[in-house]
Amino acid sequence: MATDAFRGTRLVVAVALSLLAAVPVLAEPHPLSLHQAVEAALNNNPDLVSLRKEAGILDAASVRAGVLPNPTLEVEAATGALTGSSDDSNLSLGISQEFLLGDKRPKRRAVVERDLAAYRWQVADRERALKEQVQGAFCDVLLAQERLGLARRSIDLNRQLLQVAEDRLAAGDIPELEMYLVKVELTRSEGSLIELQRGLLDSKSKLFSFLALGPGLSPALSGTLDGKEVQARGVAELKQFALQSRPDLKALQAALGKTDAEIALAEAEGIPNLTAGIAVSRDTSSMEIGGVEGKETSYTIGVKLSMPIPLFDRNQAGRQEARARRSSAEIRLQGAAASAEREVESAHASLVNAEKVLSLYRSDILRQLDENLKLTQEAYRLGEVGILAVIEEQKKYFEVSDSYLAALHARQVALNRLESAVAADINGGTQ
Template identity: 85%
Template sequence: MATNAFRGARLAVAVALSLLAAVPALAEPQHISLQQAVDAALQNNPELVSLRKETGILDAAAVRAGVIPNPTLDVEAATGALTGSSDDSNLSLGISQEFLLGDKRLKRRAVAERDLAAYRWLVADRERALKEQVQAAYCDVLLARERVGLARHSIELNKQLLQVAEDRLAAGDIPELEMYLVRVELTRSEGNLIELQRGVLDNSAKLFALMALPPTASPVLSGTLNGKDVAIKGVGELKQVAMQDRPDLKALHAAMQKSDAEVALAEAEGIPNLTAGISLSRDASSMEIGGVTGRETSYTIGVRFSMPIPVFDRNQAGQQEARAKRSGAGIRLQGAAAGVEREVESAHASLANAEKVLSLYRSDILRQLDENLKLTQEAYRLGEVGILAVIEEQKKYFEVSDSYLAALHARQVAFNRLESAVAADINGGAQ
């Protein structure tokens, strides 16, 4: 009986082990860096993918602009059966071809190619903007995560303070009110932790949406807010880099070139096209002389040329429209260049200000704040100060620590904004 029970237990254990072996181990969370997040967004973002697909429309327009017009086939047949001359007939077969004069075909293709170039630069500018959005969202998640860690530290300190208060209450050193004050602070810090954890989820959802990740994917961010200090170039040099590398400026340059090509095309459109054709005709007729009917068939070959006479319309309206567009494109380019300079100046100033604020916190303030908190806690344990002094010192500690995290976040965001304004990394490589 005992042997059978032992065998049954061994069988149950073997079955359980086999089932556990069949279940795949839980996959460890995937860690993702900032660069990986940016690459994923640039590759998978639906808006960018659709914009890249729509490039094919302009590719087709460029092909269409260079196509030679199709020849025209003319067939004409006539009979005299309805007029009482059934033996009379005519059959004509011709083919004609329109020839575009003034290099219209090449100029149309030039317009289409410049339009395609402008669109591709606009897509690149959208990539630049998306990269800045992903970087900002990534930093927001890091900030929210750091604040959660700070909130957990606050809970831990309040728990330690509560233990000290309970010990002193048991010893009769403090009134019961002090212990209740500590419990209130502990409850408040626990509620703050819940709010901050929700902030992590919200910011992560925003980031993962920009990356176009599936709903089941939830990678762990591997970066930190405390990035390395990088030597920043002067604002004048950064402006020059931006003028050369900004894709939105390159798109406007391409649009300007397109406007020049449209002016040349409009002038060429004032030259009429030539249509040339060749035809073959067969004429059959009959004639009766002295009661004898004779039939005659003749063949003729003809050549035909036709061209509109540019007396009233030499495409004056088209030329005026093209010149107006070129003028508008030039004004837009000048305005955008001035805007880029202002954007670089603003981003450079924001980064400089963020560095100054961060340097204030790094000048022993945090270390001194930590020492003050420890001394106050020890003084309360020894009964030298009241509970309100400890609570006030803890609030000050976490407020300053939170402000330090915000300063780190502001510096990183300003750094990313400057890179986006210049459209190149700080080391000078193009994005």
Template identity: 80%
Template sequence: MGTNSLKGSRLFAAVALCLLSVAPVFAESQPLSLREAIVTALSNNPDLASQRKEAGVLDAAAMRAGLLPNPTLEVEVATGALTGSSDDNTLSLGISQEILLGDKRSKRRAVTERDQAAYRWLLADRERALKEQVQGAYCDVLLAQERLGLARHSVELNRQLLAVAEARLAAGDIPELEMYLVKVELTRSEGSLIELQRGLLDGRTKLFTLMALAPGESPALSGSLKSVDAPTKGVGDLKQLAMLQRPDLKALHAALQKSDAEVALAEAEGIPNLTAGLALSREASSMEIGGIEGRETSYTVGVKFSMPIPVFDRNQAGQQEARAKRSSAEIRLQGAAATVEREVETAHVSFINAEAVLSLYRSNILGQLDENLKLTQEAYRLGEVGILAVIEEQKKYFEVSDGYLTALHARQIALNKLESAVAADINGGAQ
């Protein structure tokens, strides 16, 4: 590689670093813990806020279900003026009320109450999903921060190596090509640092969007990928806990109860309602007897009852529809329960596998790599090994270190998914 090409690469990296240095600086504030991030997201998320407001629609439906039918007012006026009997007239005033039979009112309230319960559990399930998203985004930012620190360490090591190479070149111990190889590695590590800085910015933006923070708010994070409480319960206990805690299962169970209430209501709708009425009439008439004209006014009070005769329609279609919905709700609940068991089992296996991968890094392998790197760097300084050996050892060190960070991140993500599948803190307690 030519000298001009290397200088151009170094210049590009320097310009890129300068551009990133003028990026918006995160506002200084108290470090944000994972729990605080979750609480903030659940409080501020606009989708959840709008769905909480929509619960008022079901509240209105419950209010409507408990109302009685309005009474009916009937007024009738008749006159004989058009038939030549202007003195004859009739005035009738009546009021009627529909009486719900079959306890329809309480059955309608039962349907709306079950509907309200199902909606509340669906809302809780959306909160569970949002919590998992926030946990994942939070862990992604922590991983990006750790990788960024590792990249800075790589840049620093390459700068130190370049200083050693320049000193050895000045002493005539190495050819100029070795110094150029070190410069290439330094440029590559600086480019990786730039990419990781951009990735960290994207990750923070995603997290703060989920939290619905104001544009100017950019708190630092206080969490760590190393702080994980392993589950103390077995997969069987976790499945049982999920059956008790999962809000989506509770929503489907409430929907099944609503279907039962709809069946009872449909059966009650087959009983016709009774309409009772009370009427007051005044009838005025005139008559002529023996050339003498007289007027007569009479008052009558009447009671009226009416009810449809359920000969043809006894709400058979409504009952069939309600029973079909009930069967469908039962099948959905059974299917969802089986799915939840599979989710818990899969999440538990994923966590065990993540723990197994992480255990490979716990046998002091990182410490040994660090020691090997230092020995190789010192050997190069003394002229005992070539530059390629140092570069290869550095690559191995950073690849293994990045693998360790990835394993920590994978274990945390697996734990988050297991907690979400159970819908509880991993060692008990509802989320």
């Protein structure tokens, strides 16, 4: 009996282990990288998705530009019943077709094709702007997370300092006021942590709105503010990149080409169209010969050609309007090119300044501050300095550390802004 019970227990355990092995293990969600965030925004952002849907409007315009005019069916009937000649009647059936002269159809298609090209570059430019917004919001979240970690370290140091102050107060080395000063600093650092947590939530909310994530989704982010090294490039080279690759300039160039096509179409619209038709008529009439009445029916086939005479209207207004639009498009393109060059200059100067500020912090300042803080804390524990010296040194340490994080953030934002202004990866490749 004992052996059977043991075998039964082994069987139950084996079955339980097999069931546990069959249950899938849910994988933990991976942190969201900057590249993934940009891809999610480009695929899911409602404004961008709705803009892409407008391609159907231009596709319909292309179809409309190539459609021939519909033929016209003409039916005419006449009777002499009201004039006392009931046996007289006429029936005519005809069809006519308008023919477009002056190559209007291909010229209309050319206008739509240029418009479609401009639209596609507008979508690309919106993607460029959205990418910069996502990069900026992503850096804001990383900065908020780093500041949150810095605030937690401040709380830990103040708690350690409070423990030292309580020990020294118990030993009678310091007055009670010093312990209260440390408690005030601890409370202040805890309050700063709460404010930074609220700021982190706001930054995440802004980022996730660009990504079109649902209210309940809040993935963790991966990455640091200390980004990639940038290849040194001159402003002239970056300007040349911008003029060649920026989608907003290409959209304006396509719009300028559209105005050229509109001028050609306006010239063609001054040529009147030809309308050709064919008609079949049946005429029935009564006649009397030698006192005998009879009916006579005759059939005729006719051809009709018609064309407006361009005497007063030769589409002068349309041609003038097309030329005015071209002049306007040319001025907009020149202004946009100059604005792009200024934007590159400003972004490049911002990046250079951010690199200079960052180099100041990287010259052993942070390491020296950390050593000074440790020495001051140890000196206070040994009773060599007062509590105010420790509090001041901690404030200096965290202020400089926060400024370093801000410099990292400013440098990354400046790099993102420069890449957006150039519309290309500074280390190679277009956006």
